[in-house]
Amino acid sequence: MTAANLRARVRAEMTEEIKQVAQRHLATDGANLSLRAVARDLGMASSAVYRYFASRDELLTAMIIDAYEAVGAAAARADAAATVASSPAVAPVERWVAISHAVRDWAVANPHQWALIYGSPVPGYEAPQDTIESAIRVIMLLAGVLRDALAAGELPAVPGQPAGRFGEELAAVAAQFGLDTPAHLVGATMYGFVHLCGAISTELYGQLNNSIDEDRRGFFEWQMRATAAFAGLR
Amino acid sequence: MTAANLRARVRAEMTEEIKQVAQRHLATDGANLSLRAVARDLGMASSAVYRYFASRDELLTAMIIDAYEAVGAAAARADAAATVASSPAVAPVERWVAISHAVRDWAVANPHQWALIYGSPVPGYEAPQDTIESAIRVIMLLAGVLRDALAAGELPAVPGQPAGRFGEELAAVAAQFGLDTPAHLVGATMYGFVHLCGAISTELYGQLNNSIDEDRRGFFEWQMRATAAFAGLR
DNA sequence: GCCACGACGAGAGCACTGCTCTTGCATGGC
DNA sequence: GCCATGCAAGAGCAGTGCTCTCGTCGTGGC
Known part of the structure; x- marks a missing residue:
C-alpha cells in the first residue's frame, strides 16, 4: 500500500x-x-x-445520500424477507405491505433523516444529481412487486393507459426504466409511493394528533392495503 | 374611540x-x-x-396560522363554488376534486407556506394549540362532502368499521366532531387527506422530477379521483 | 395644564453561526 | 537534507436571535 x-x-x-x-x-x-x-x-x-x-450543504448532501441508502436497504431487506418467507407463493400484497412497513419503521426510528429526504427541502439547498439514483430505490421495489404479480398473472388486465398527457408520461417512465408494465401500473406504483410518503409525513409531523393516537401502525397498514388494492393486488 | x-x-x-x-x-x-x-x-x-x-418562533406561528387560514379559505371557496355550480345535483366527486385542486393550486402558488404547515416542522418549533382549530378546515371540508353524499344516499352501505384498534379511534373521531358518518368514512376522509398532502408534497419537493414533468395537474386529479372512489364516490 | 407612566424605537452587546484566510506543523518523496 | 503537500488551528468577517439599557414621545389621571 x-x-x-x-x-x-x-x-x-x-x-x-x-x-x-x-x-x-x-x-x-x-x-x-x-x-x-x-x-x-x-x-x-x-x-x-x-x-x-466544502460546505454545510455538502455535508447535508452526504447525509441525504446515506439516508436514501438506509431506507432503501431497509425496504429491500423487508421485501426479500417477505418474498422468501412465502416459499410457495406469497400474496404480492404482503410484499407491498412489508416494504411499506419497513419504510415507515425506518422513518419512525429516524424522523429527522426522513424529514431530510422526504420533508420540505432545506432552505437554499438543491438536491444534486448524486441523490437521484439512491432516491428511486423504494419506488422501484414497489414497481417490482407489481411487475412480478403481473408476470404471475395475479393482476387483472386493464386495457389502455390513464387518459391525459400524464398517461403518456407514465408510459414513457415505464419505457425509460425498462419496465414491461403498462402505464396504469406505473401510475399505481407512484400512487402507492405518494400515499406512503403522505402517510408517514402526516404521522411524523403531527397531522394525526388527536385523531389516531394509539394504533397508527394499524391505520398505516390499512391505508397501504388500500393502495395495493388500487393497483389490483388483493 | x-x-x-x-x-x-x-x-x-x-x-x-x-x-x-x-x-x-x-x-x-x-x-x-x-x-x-x-x-x-x-x-x-x-x-x-x-x-x-416575542421571538422568531412566535412570528412563525402567526404565519402558520395565516397559512392555514388561507388554504382553508381557498378550499372552502372552491367547495362552495362547486356546490353552487351544480344547481340540480352535482356529483359529490366533483366537490372532492374541486377542494383538492384548490389546495394544490394554493400550494403551488405558495410553496414555502405549504412547507411551513405541511412540511417538516421548523427545527426547535412545536405547534401551539392556536393552530389546531385552523388546521382541520380542509379535512373537515372533505368530510362534509362524504357526509352530504351519505345523506343523499349516494354512497354504498359499508357495514361495520375497519378492523383493529384504529377502527375504534376512527369511530371516536366521528363522535368527537359530531359527524354522523360511520367510521370507515372517517377513515376514507383521512385517507384522502393523507394522499392530498402526499401528492402535493411529493410534487413540490421534487419527487416527481423526471417522471411526471408536464401534466402534474392531470396526474394529481387522477389520484384524487382514485381517493374519492375509495371513499365510495363516483 | 402638568406630570408621571407606559409604550415604543434605537443602539450596543452577547453568543452563536457559516465560511475564508493565513500560519504553523508534520510527513513523505526526491 | 530539502521541499512540497496535506492537514489542523486560529483569527476574523458578516450574519443571526435575543437581551438590556436608554432616550423619546404620546397619553391618561390629577
Whole structure:
C-alpha cells in the first residue's frame, strides 16, 4: 500500500467519522445542523471540517445520500424477507405491505433523516444529481412487486393507459426504466409511493394528533392495503 | 374611540405590516426567515420587532396560522363554488376534486407556506394549540362532502368499521366532531387527506422530477379521483 | 395644564453561526 | 537534507436571535 493510498484511507475514515457525529446531531437536534458543533464534538477546529466537506450543504448532501441508502436497504431487506418467507407463493400484497412497513419503521426510528429526504427541502439547498439514483430505490421495489404479480398473472388486465398527457408520461417512465408494465401500473406504483410518503409525513409531523393516537401502525397498514388494492393486488 | 383603542389599532396595523413583510421574505427566501432582514425592510431596528413578536418562533406561528387560514379559505371557496355550480345535483366527486385542486393550486402558488404547515416542522418549533382549530378546515371540508353524499344516499352501505384498534379511534373521531358518518368514512376522509398532502408534497419537493414533468395537474386529479372512489364516490 | 407612566424605537452587546484566510506543523518523496 | 503537500488551528468577517439599557414621545389621571 502506497502512502497515498494510506492517506486516502485515513481521509475516508475521518470523513466517515464526521458523518457519524453529524448524524448523531441530526437525530437529536433536527435539521439545523451546526458544523461548528460537530467540529467541537470531534475535538477539532471548525475550519478543519472544511478539509472534508466544502460546505454545510455538502455535508447535508452526504447525509441525504446515506439516508436514501438506509431506507432503501431497509425496504429491500423487508421485501426479500417477505418474498422468501412465502416459499410457495406469497400474496404480492404482503410484499407491498412489508416494504411499506419497513419504510415507515425506518422513518419512525429516524424522523429527522426522513424529514431530510422526504420533508420540505432545506432552505437554499438543491438536491444534486448524486441523490437521484439512491432516491428511486423504494419506488422501484414497489414497481417490482407489481411487475412480478403481473408476470404471475395475479393482476387483472386493464386495457389502455390513464387518459391525459400524464398517461403518456407514465408510459414513457415505464419505457425509460425498462419496465414491461403498462402505464396504469406505473401510475399505481407512484400512487402507492405518494400515499406512503403522505402517510408517514402526516404521522411524523403531527397531522394525526388527536385523531389516531394509539394504533397508527394499524391505520398505516390499512391505508397501504388500500393502495395495493388500487393497483389490483388483493 | 378611546385613545387606548387607537393605540391598539396602530399596534395591530404594525403587527400586520410585519407579518406582510415576513410573508414576502418567506415567499422568496424560504423558511430561513430572518427577523433582522424583516426589520431592515421595515426601516426599523431589529429589537423593535420584539415589541410585537416575542421571538422568531412566535412570528412563525402567526404565519402558520395565516397559512392555514388561507388554504382553508381557498378550499372552502372552491367547495362552495362547486356546490353552487351544480344547481340540480352535482356529483359529490366533483366537490372532492374541486377542494383538492384548490389546495394544490394554493400550494403551488405558495410553496414555502405549504412547507411551513405541511412540511417538516421548523427545527426547535412545536405547534401551539392556536393552530389546531385552523388546521382541520380542509379535512373537515372533505368530510362534509362524504357526509352530504351519505345523506343523499349516494354512497354504498359499508357495514361495520375497519378492523383493529384504529377502527375504534376512527369511530371516536366521528363522535368527537359530531359527524354522523360511520367510521370507515372517517377513515376514507383521512385517507384522502393523507394522499392530498402526499401528492402535493411529493410534487413540490421534487419527487416527481423526471417522471411526471408536464401534466402534474392531470396526474394529481387522477389520484384524487382514485381517493374519492375509495371513499365510495363516483 | 402638568406630570408621571407606559409604550415604543434605537443602539450596543452577547453568543452563536457559516465560511475564508493565513500560519504553523508534520510527513513523505526526491 | 530539502521541499512540497496535506492537514489542523486560529483569527476574523458578516450574519443571526435575543437581551438590556436608554432616550423619546404620546397619553391618561390629577
